[in-house]
Amino acid sequence: MSDINSSNTSFAHPGDEEKFAEAPYTADPRLPILSWDNLNYDVKTKDGGTRRVLHDISGAIYPGELVAIMGASGAGKTTLLNILSGRVQGGRLYGDIKFNGNKRDAHSFKRLLAFVEQDDLMHASLTVEETLLASARLRLSDTKYTDEDKKTRVAEILRQLRLTHVKDTPIGGHFERGVSGGERKRASIGVELVTDPAILMLDEPSSGLDSTSAEMVVALSKEMSRKRNLGTLMTIHQPSTEMVGMFDKLILLSQGKLVYMGPAKDAVQYFTQLGHPSTNPNPANFFIDLMSIDFASDEAMQASELRVQKLVDAFAEFRASGEKLHWPTNKNITGSGHDTPVNGSQDISERFNALKPDISDEQASLVVTEPLPMNRWIRETWVLFERDWKLQLRNSGLVNGLVAQSLISMLFIGFVFFKLGNSEESVQNRIGALFAMVLLSVFPVAIPVMTMVLSGRAVLLRERSGGAYRMSSYFVSRVLSIIPLVFVPYFIMYIGIYFLVKFQVDAGKFFIGLAIFVSILLASLAFAFVVAMLVNSMEVAHIITPLTLAMLMLFAGNMANAHSITPVLRWIKYICMMYYSYSAFVQNEFSGLTFNCKEDSVSCYRTGEEVIAGYSLGNETIAECIVINLALAVGMYAAAYMLLRWKIKPRYLFV
Numbered sequence: 342m343s344d345i346n347s348s349n350t351s352f353a354h355p356g357d358e359e360k361f362a363e364a365p366y367t368a369d370p371r372l373p374i375l376s377w378d379n380l381n382y383d384v385k386t387k388d389g390g391t392r393r394v395l396h397d398i399s400g401a402i403y404p405g406e407l408v409a410i411m412g413a414s415g416a417g418k419t420t421l422l423n424i425l426s427g428r429v430q431g432g433r434l435y436g437d438i439k440f441n442g443n444k445r446d447a448h449s450f451k452r453l454l455a456f457v458e459q460d461d462l463m464h465a466s467l468t469v470e471e472t473l474l475a476s477a478r479l480r481l482s483d484t485k486y487t488d489e490d491k492k493t494r495v496a497e498i499l500r501q502l503r504l505t506h507v508k509d510t511p512i513g514g515h516f517e518r519g520v521s522g523g524e525r526k527r528a529s530i531g532v533e534l535v536t537d538p539a540i541l542m543l544d545e546p547s548s549g550l551d552s553t554s555a556e557m558v559v560a561l562s563k564e565m566s567r568k569r570n571l572g573t574l575m576t577i578h579q580p581s582t583e584m585v586g587m588f589d590k591l592i593l594l595s596q597g598k599l600v601y602m603g604p605a606k607d608a609v610q611y612f613t614q615l616g617h618p619s620t621n622p623n624p625a626n627f628f629i630d631l632m633s634i635d636f637a638s639d640e641a642m643q644a645s646e647l648r649v650q651k652l653v654d655a656f657a658e659f660r661a662s663g664e665k666l667h668w669p670t671n672k673n674i675t676g677s678g679h680d681t682p683v684n685g686s687q688d689i690s691e692r693f694n695a696l697k698p699d700i701s702d703e704q705a706s707l708v709v710t711e712p713l714p715m716n717r718w719i720r721e722t723w724v725l726f727e728r729d730w731k732l733q734l735r736n737s738g739l740v741n742g743l744v745a746q747s748l749i750s751m752l753f754i755g756f757v758f759f760k761l762g763n764s765e766e767s768v769q770n771r772i773g774a775l776f777a778m779v780l781l782s783v784f785p786v787a788i789p790v791m792t793m794v795l796s797g798r799a800v801l802l803r804e805r806s807g808g809a810y811r812m813s814s815y816f817v818s819r820v821l822s823i824i825p826l827v828f829v830p831y832f833i834m835y836i837g838i839y840f841l842v843k844f845q846v847d848a849g850k851f852f853i854g855l856a857i858f859v860s861i862l863l864a865s866l867a868f869a870f871v872v873a874m875l876v877n878s879m880e881v882a883h884i885i886t887p888l889t890l891a892m893l894m895l896f897a898g899n900m901a902n903a904h905s906i907t908p909v910l911r912w913i914k915y916i917c918m919m920y921y922s923y924s925a926f927v928q929n930e931f932s933g934l935t936f937n938c939k940e941d942s943v944s945c946y947r948t949g950e951e952v953i954a955g956y957s958l959g960n961e962t963i964a965e966c967i968v969i970n971l972a973l974a975v976g977m978y979a980a981a982y983m984l985l986r987w988k989i990k991p992r993y994l995f996v
């Protein structure tokens with residue numbers, strides 16, 4: 342393949358030449374933006390063998406054209422799209438893929454690829470405009486674009502995708518009403534298009550949409566391909582006749598083999614020439630019927646397998662011997678009718694031969710395809726913080742839940758242990774109130790925070806695979822945006838409980854208690870992050886979190902005496918944030934207190950120091966307890982971050 346002449350670089354937006362001058366791709370319509378040759382993909386079977394899922398697939402896509410991958414269920418459409426987008430994991434991949442005529446560089450390829458997943462993974466409570474703007478702010482360079490430029494670009498994309506009228510409507514999701522399915526899909530496309538990609542790939546963009554919305558998505562994809570000179574590739578299950586008419590090229594797959602790749606409008610005629618005249622007014626249904634395996638009986642299966650194999654062989658022969666077999670029309674390969682400067686007499690086999698790469702049967706290497714970050718860390722973190730903060734405030738269930746639970750807990754504890762005084766009974770009540778405070782700073786904090794962090798995982802995966810930001814920016818912004826959300830209602834709870842219960846009226850003790858409270862809240866949040874990063878399933882997380890916390894609670898020093906725990910398990914208290922905060926709370930509150938024991942009392946603590954010693958809670962000073970709790974929190978945040986990096990760094994097969 343010829344080298345790309347940089348002078349051919351085309352600019353997506355007139356007037357933006359300066360900004361796009363560094364675009365590392367050309368959009369010369371005579372040269373394929375992506376070509377692939379002899380792709381073979383094997384997966385492991387349960388019996389330890391291998392199964393070939395894709396067989397010798399070759400093809401190419403040119404700038405400005407819209408190509409559909411079609412085939413029956415299990416034909417290999419998604420696998421091919423994943424391989425071409427550099428998203429396939431596991432198995433063995435052989436062959437060659439070239440981007441712009443050259444071997445792909447994982448980082449720059451990902452930057453120039455817009456991949457729209459089948460599920461529209463966006464934050465439900467952000468509006469359409471906010472969603473696109475966040476994508477633009479994160480994925481466009483600040484040195485090239487001002488914030489105004491980014492807003493202008495988003496407005497332009499909204500207009501092109503016919504989304505301006507719903508720009509202030511939330512995306513919506515399972516539990517909240519938002520834009521329609523078709524609008525959501527178009528918003529997903531917009532999120533990817535803000536970066537000016539060279540290639541747009543869409544996995545089943547019509548799934549779940551009514552026919553009108555599906556047609557609009559395909560029509561807009563075509564319009565975008567033309568206007569922006571994008572090579573657009575989509576998998577599609579059973580498009581309508583109108584949709585088939587919009588595609589420039591079709592890639593027809595059956596059982597992982599290529600049955601046809603060429604102009605969409607010539608496909609019916611091609612099969613007619615092979616002795617299979619169309620039997621269905623919808624060409625897509627005709628192709629699927631022709632390529633499907635009939636499992637009704639052994640005979641039907643053999644007959645259909647034979648038919649498919651003949652089609653595969655015929656297409657291979659067609660490509661190999663282009664001298665004899667020509668396309669029914671002499672138009673260029675794209676068949677798009679747009680101004681493609683391709684020699685009109687050139688036949689398809691020549692075009693395919695022109696794509697022959699110099700390397701073949703190359704086995705894929707495993708790479709971590711992380712595009713390089715676009716902006717400074719601090720800016721990226723700030724954009725993410727702003728978005729997370731907005732998302733959290735709009736999560737009324739979470740905000741109201743945290744406020745309600747802190748107020749209810751405050752009133753409940755406050756009035757159960759109201760005005761403790763210094764009676765003999767007040768010792769038990771004080772102990773109970775302090776332990777309740779510890780429990781309330783752990784369970785009701787860790788569980789909702791873990792749920793919130795885990796529920797954002799799908800969007801994180803999508804954004805990370807597009808290289809929208811650094812993992813550290815995500816982590817820091819997530820932690821920082823959650824802290825005030827939890828701390829504000831819990832501070833109110835602390836103050837309320839302190840004065841209702843009437844702990845020692847002493848400013849020093851009040852603020853030391855507050856410091857202990859902060860340390861346990863930080864540790865609880867860190868614990869929630871560890872669980873959210875450790876597991877993938879919400880169900881498992883909801884079992885693990887309360888179970889682990891309930892186990893740790895046994896070591897907090899209230900239920901079991903810290904000194905008398907079975908030696909083999911005693912070490913657990915040293916990693917138990919509840920133990921340190923409870924110990925610190927008890928020392929802070931009881932030191933300096935005296936109690937009025939009844940005359941006939943036999944087991945009355947006379948001083949607070951006796952209580953601290955009786956519960957074996959004075960081993961570490963208050964300062965040590967706070968420092969250890971903070972160290973535990975830092976350790977857990979570090980562990981959560983390492984887990985995040987490990988989990989969200991999928992190793993893709995890349996050729």
Ligand SMILES: Nc1ncnc2c1ncn2[C@@H]1O[C@H](COP(=O)(O)OP(=O)(O)OP(=O)(O)O)[C@@H](O)[C@H]1O
Binds near residue numbers: 384412415417431
């Ligand atoms: N990693 C894998 N392990 C095992 N089998 C796999 C793997 N990847 C793909 N396959 C198999 O390859 C075949 C093609 O799968 P693929 O998902 O690409 O089909 P598809 O044409 O997209 O189907 P559908 O339209 O139903 O989504 C299927 O039989 C699938 O089970």
